[in-house]
Amino acid sequence: MANPQDTALIEVRGLKKYFPITQGIIFQRKVADVKAVDGLNFAIKKGETLGLVGESGCGKSTTGRAILQLYRPTAGEVIFQGKDLVKLQGEELRKMRRNMQMIFQDPYASLNPRMTVGDIIGEPLEVHNIAKGKEKKERVQELLKIVGLNPYFVNRYPHEFSGGQRQRIGVARALAVQPDFIVCDEPISALDVSIQAQIINLLEELQTKFNLTYLFIAHDLSVVRHISDRIAVMYLGKIVELTDRNALYNNPLHPYTKALLSAVPIPDPVVEEKRERIILVGDVPSPVRPPSGCHFHTRCPLVMDKCKKDDPEFRNAGAEHWVACHAV
Amino acid sequence: MVNYLIRRLFSMTIVIIVSSFLIYMMLNLAPGGPLWELTQAGSSRESALTREDYARLEKMLGLDKPMHLRYIIWLAGDDWLDGGTRKGVIRGDWGESWRVAQGMSVMELISSRIGNTIILSGAALLLSLIIAIPVGIIAAVKQYSKLDYALTAFAFFGVAMPVFWFGLMLILVFSLQFKAWGLPALPPGGTESLFGPDQGSFLDRLQHLIMPAIVLSLFQTASWSRYMRSSMLEVLKQDYVRTARAKGVIERLVITKHAVRNALIPIVTVIVLSLPSLFNGAVITETIFAWNGMGRLYINALTRGDYPVLMIFLLISAILVVAANLLADVVYTFIDPRIRYS
């Protein structure tokens, strides 16, 4: 269990998101679940960036969306500013969205092609009654300036911008309501490498400026290293390791983390030469029927008989280094 | 897939039952009711129908019962209900015609027309395919050329022509004026000659088929060629076509081997969905060309208020439409391996 700290802005307890699989000839009945997120517990401190890393399909995007209630969780609690978001409904929830925002992966798909930049960024201001008319326009221009875009762009359409610029627009939209918490769902993975750094820097700048808290989702460890304070590693709907950035990179405990890290190239030819590559065998198992015991046992180089039977406890291995592995 | 089929068949059944019930209700909504014609004022007191006669007729035809019961009897018979003699539609008793051919069983009546309708619709279907697919391909390959514009204009012409008007003009030119000009003329209508050396021969029937088939196929040809064109354009944009070209495959082969085959996939669905018309026939075309098919039977039954015929007709049509929808989905899975239903 992560320590429920007084400074935690958001706390996730036992979060589960199952997508039902229905079957049935005439009446649809649930036969199984895709256990996309299967019991997560963690907290994010105010002003902190938590990196969430895992392979495609491990449930990290679902986690982000479930926290923001874009997918209603199957079970669990998401305590945000003293309220359990899972219990909120309708208008209450809608009002709450003012404090939490999201930045999307695909800067091309995440902006409505039929709205001008001004309308896109202005929409949150409008729906939360923050600003109207001239005030709204000024605010939008200000936001454009903040994210490093020309404020004259307000009347343009998304198709007239490059990917990096669009992502800046997406950031501006998220910032418009002055949120406390932003889920960054792989915000740079669709961008050119040259642009990625710009966006990362922008996000960092903004964090400092507005005292933001990020959940930063990424599929590889190299990206999150720079921006995260702490990092959680996910495998098949569960967090297998959660700790401080440096602890994770220097002393990974979970064999899966080790394997992931071994795939990250190191920008030092000497070290890179010595880098031991752990190649995982087999595919990621189906989340419909996850392996018994430790989900990772089918691919784990350290697999023991126990792993096949018992699900390892997610425990503190010292210095807030949480891990779920029998071998540790 | 099997589960999917069974589920679809079940929902099909429900859809059909609900639609048949709606049709039944609507038929019975019409003022005057089924016996209206008999009660019309005649010129002499000889033909006046007394109230007792009316009640007796109502009873004979089962119209004295409440609506929902009538529907159930129609559907499932009344031999189990009150010792009646009707077996109901679902057990093969389609009833007897009241007006179109009194006393004739509806099944016999429908089977007497369906052959002609299948011939006509089938010929039109074939004609449409033979013309529409090459036209669509050519228009797509030569997009924005003069030829494309010409073919587009042709297609729109087909869609825009009022069928009855176009049919009359064909008769005028190819039957009447050709004859007046001493050219070999086509028969103006009917399914075959009633006398003459060729009566009933294949050639004779073919001659009678030409004009109605052309008129009937016109709309389909036009719209299918548009479908084919856009489907083809879509495919030509795909990477595998570009790759094939890049590999140096000659253009003709690119078109025939790579593009056309894939472009046909959506067209097959369109064609399958038009299959119910093989049964329904084409009301207007059959009327204009005196083609003795289902469409004419339908209008005849509608104007004469032959309820048993109408009901069965609409029921079969509904079944066919729903079945064609299902078939289209199934055919799709066969020809497009990317789609799987579960």
Add this chain to the structure above:
Amino acid sequence: MRKAMLVLIALGVLAIVVACAAPTASPPQVVKEVQTVIVAGTPVEKVVEKVITATPPPTQPPAATKAPQPKTLVVCMSQEPDTLYFNGSNMMVTTLTLEAGYRDGQLGGIDQRDYDYQPIILQKLPSIKDGDAKITKVKVKAGDTIEKDGAVVKADKDMELDQISATFKMKAGLKWSDGTVMKASDSVFGYKTGLDKDSGITTRYTRDRTASYVATDASTTVWTGIPGFVYALYNTMFFEPLPEHVLKDIAPKDIKASAFGRKPVGYGPFRVTNWVSGDRIEMEKNPNYWRASEGLPKLDRVIYRFIPDTNQLTAQLIAGQCDIGTQDALNTDAIPFLDQAEKNGLLKPYYIPGSTWEHIDFNTQPTKAPKPRVDLFSDVKVRQAIAFGTNRKEMNDKILFGKSVIMDATVPATHWAYPKDDSQLAKYPYDPKKAEALLDEAGWVKGADGVRAKGGVKLSATISTTAGNKPREAIMQIFQANMKAIGVEIKLDFPPSTVLFGRGKDSDYMSGNFDLMLYAWVAGTEPTLLVYTCDQVPTAALTWSGQNNTYWCNADFDKAYSGFNGNLVREDRVKFTADAYKVFTKELPALPLYQRVNVYATNPRVLNFKPNPSASETWNIEELDVKQ
């Protein structure tokens, strides 16, 4: 992908197979007959083509001399008979078809031509004068069935009433088409079959009023009416024979559905060989026809085709695939074209003013109707003014191309019931000035908008007729324009016939929910008089089925009618009709317009075609012939 092609190919093959296989699906019997024709060839098309152009026909009929060709006549009509069992159908086309394929004569042995009856298979029609029909006074006991005031009732006391009986003698040599001799008992069998309420008969008027109908020998029947039933048509009370030897084991209600319903054993000149449902009925010469020795019928085959679309039918006529276009299929719309085609020698049109006549009914007593309306037409002057203001000649000239005849009374001038001296009848030639004068006189004054008004009520009326009848729609529009000229506002109303003529008090017709109504009556042998009597004014007592929807009730007219109705001698009856028409034309509860024109067309090769206003076009089918 290959599968897609396979599906396509399979579809194509299926269509081809179906298209090729289907022709043989018709009954083999037809195919055989067809082949005799093929061997023989036909000169039919040749003749037609010669008429059209001077060029030789494109295809020479082969082997024209090998065998005598069956002479085939194709009669094209708009509808298909619903059955050929005569009791089961009330369609005009059934009557038409039955005249060749079942019976001889229009009414079962009796024909109706020139508004009068002619015996066909009877030696003569009985008459009181000749002694083979008689009226006797009979004593009736309380409880006996009698007719009183037009209704069949039980006598409430002993009394003495008139009773009619008539003797019918059939001609010698009558046979059913299967060769069995026709007997008088077949007529009695026909009568008895109709007594069954489920036999399909919709009217039992005469059967209800028959005391007895018996065969006295092999060729004689005697009809006796119930006491009090004085019936002018007693001489037609010969019931249509049905072949007892064929039908004796079939319940009357099942006859329609039996083979007899579609292939009857009859006594007409032809017999049905094949009925292609929806397309045609084929018939061949009946070898057992009673006039076979006279060389009748002259044709070998007759085909009745059903072509609902007039355009197609005229095209078929010109193409030579139809020989006769019947009146139900052709209408006045086709007149310009038919005249043009006649000029080119393509066909021969016939325009006969028929027994159906159009009229405009006035709603004369609106306050008594179940649905009261503003009183517009109770004043006879208004009715007369409208008559004078209606340009019936123009209607005839423009819409009917001058082919019809304007009517003054409820029968055409050629009808026996029309007064020999019609100077007593009020007539209404087109005279808008007189119309305006009458309206002024009646107190309807023209307002600023050109519409007359009286006491704040506008002279504005709605004229109703059934939807979908083009000539009537045109006539109503002319009427509207005519009325506008004399200051009467007319609105047009085209309800569906179900709404206009529906059942009971809900219909506009019965409930008086109309101002003016345009529709037609049929003038049979008996003139249309009954429908304007006081008895027929629709009331609740009559279950709203009375037919005098004008609500006009006139004692003088009723007196003339009852005199007419209670009299069996034609010479005397005409005097009563003269009285009735005198009242009718002066009072004008309805304005007769014109006789509907029956339009027929034949191929020029058809011989002996003699249409008659009150008979069907093929009444002499046995004498029709085609030029070879």
Add this chain to the structure above:
Amino acid sequence: MTQTRSPAGIDLPHRARSPQRRVVGRLLRNPPALIGLGVVAAMILCAIFAPQLAPYAYDAQDLSIARQAPSPAHWFGTDDLGRDMLSRIIWGARSAVFVIVMVMIVNLGLGVPLGAAAGYFGGWVETVVMRAADILFAFPGLLFVFFIAATIKPAILTWAREAGWRDLANSGYLDYAVVIIALGVIGWAGLARMVRAQVLAVKEREYVIGAQAIGVPTWKIIARHILPNALAPVIVALSMGLGDIALSEGYLSFLGIGLQPPAPSWGNILSDNAGRYWRMFPQMIWMVWIPGLILAAVVFAFNFLGDGLNEALNPELVD
């Protein structure tokens, strides 16, 4: 054009063009679509200004000049009752526009909200709407329109007459109502299916999720984010379908269950005249060909327009 240098370092024209304006621009550069637009505009003008444009009243008859060939006084000739054909055709445009607009309203009013709701909410809403659409789909198209016209029309007329609206019943507008109900009831199902499929595709787009994340109310999400991006194929199908509506009215008239005279509609003008005079070749050719060609031209125009819209709305096309 002023060029500004964006912080990202890319030159962009300062004036922005909205997608809508780009569509219009593309449409106006497509000659057939322009022709279609012109014909449709002309028809609408005729409909609006029929009383001013028509040289005679549509029901003014002069039997002395019946069935005349086109002349300076009567450009399209006269009909059986000596009515000016040009005037009747101009007034007929009003009927056509009325039917088309009403059917469109019924189709859109039912099809778009129902289809959108089915696609967006899923669950029982989807089940109910889509099964209803399935049921309507099971009725065979035009045959069902004939069926409705033949069965419902007497019922509606009777009801209107009972209610004392005889004039309304005779005005032809109830005939229209029947045609509209018949065509509208059938039409919405197809539209709803199409809208639902589009909505299903669009609702998973990230900008919709983005709008949800922002807290945009549901109706606004549907109206502002989903529908505008889902309607392109609907617009195309609709504009092509409008021609069909005009044709269907003609077919109803041909079978005698459409609009009743003297109300002029292209359908009844054509089926009347064509039925009577098509054989009078070439004497009466204007009676048959003029209304026929006009009806065909309008259907043609709608298809041209639809085709043009199809190309113009295609997001993959760039200027």
